[in-house]
Amino acid sequence: MRDVDAETKLDARHVNFWYGDFQALHDASLAVQARKITALIGPSGCGKTTFLRIFNRMHDLVPGTKASGEVLLDGHNVLSPDTDVINLRRQVGMLFQRANPFPKSIYDNVAYGPHILGWSKQQTSQIVEESLKDTGLWDEVKDRLRRSALNLSGGQQQRLCLARALAVKPEVILMDEPASALDPIATLRIEELMQELKKRYTIVIVTHNMQQASRVSDFTAFMLMNPTRAGEVIEFGPTDDIFNRPKDGRTEDYITGRFG
């Protein structure tokens, strides 16, 4: 049951990844559909986060890492040395496991991306308002935009970080267990937002929480460590298939809670 207008936004092909001598990913492939939510699930240490961070070259920040294979964003290989990493990260935004607002005001947090891009004040304040509205924060914070972002609750901080990522108009948003530090209500809020956002953005989410994956995602990739501890994509397909009709026995074992 593939969409007729299916369009591949991010296409990872045969990606291998090393931290020094340790191979963390082995031959991982994944075709992320545009304006859909793709979930990466699997036990701890199976390389989900590593895989996710390759998509916007965040692994560049760790010395001694090496990636091979291809990750095509709209047909262009982001792993090639001539990729403009700064521009790439603008197109592929990221939401982290723990909310990490800058120790600045609420306004300055969201305005930081536009500020980097040199957008005008007027344009910036418009984008800040839009982004905060898109994340449902506007009504909660519009009277205290100049106050420190650190005074917000955990859930609000995470939505602020999402607004901050949206402000540079990305095409893809990578989410690394965005709700793992949040209470159930704040988690639900993030999940509702994701459904809203997928109309305009392509989302890839790493999650430990299988219920969350089955609730929010359109496609799911199940990952597992192979005998040499390198992560592999075991099975990838529509979420409904992965959870109800897994083809691989290992997927079924994990889904039904027999290990992991």
Added chain:
Amino acid sequence: MSRPLVRALVDRLVGGLVVLCVSVAAIPVLVLFLFVLINGLPGVLTPGFFTDPPYPQGVPGGGVANAIIGTLEIVGIGSLLAVPVGALIGIFLSEYGRNQVGNTVRFISDVFTGLPSIAFGIFGYTVVVLTTHHFSALSASIALAVLMLPVILRATETALVLVPNSLREAGLALGAPRWRVTLEIVVPAALGGIVTGALLAMARAAGETAPLLFTAFGNDIIQTNPLQPMGALSLTIFRNALVPYPNLQQQAWGAALLLVALVAATNILARIYVRRIQR
């Protein structure tokens, strides 16, 4: 003896030892403060102490205005030289210095921290005084700047390393170049620690005597030109303590009290500032 009893006894014993050690460390400091206060107050309360230059030996009265101006100016110019350079080196060490270059800089800085302060005076003397053929406040500022440098750069590095990596990642993930993330996010987040380090270095420099002996040299007239020899509070203390005139000795005590107050005030200021910024 039963075990709980032994435990209670050991607990008492160790607790007592800790209190003893703290007292041994704290009592001299308190005694010093009291001593300086009692001996220094009469000097500070002498009319003209803050406003007059010293009078010739044997003439009663006079003040330390020359030394107050000198200390402020010498340390001020020294800080203007040392703080920007030290902060930049600290930023380099924390953000780009995880390599051999960084380790070399750290090693040199540690060696500098351990040098006796008179060595910095010799440095100022050979590099500035000998080449300009002139004692000057500037040569003292340069000597003090080199002395302050390791304190500032280490404090800056420590403050920056404490900034969580997640903030750097958040900035980079927005497409910000590394240098902008460093200057616009990491440094502001660590400003409290950087400012504290700078103020502590200034406080230390203000109390130094040895680096000034053959750089600023001392001057009994009020001098504001940094290219001329200049007095300083620490020099007043050093010189006046050695002369047989009671009014000058009293002046030395007064200068000591003033210096202690200045250093204490700087430290307290630094703490208040950090507490405010951390809220």
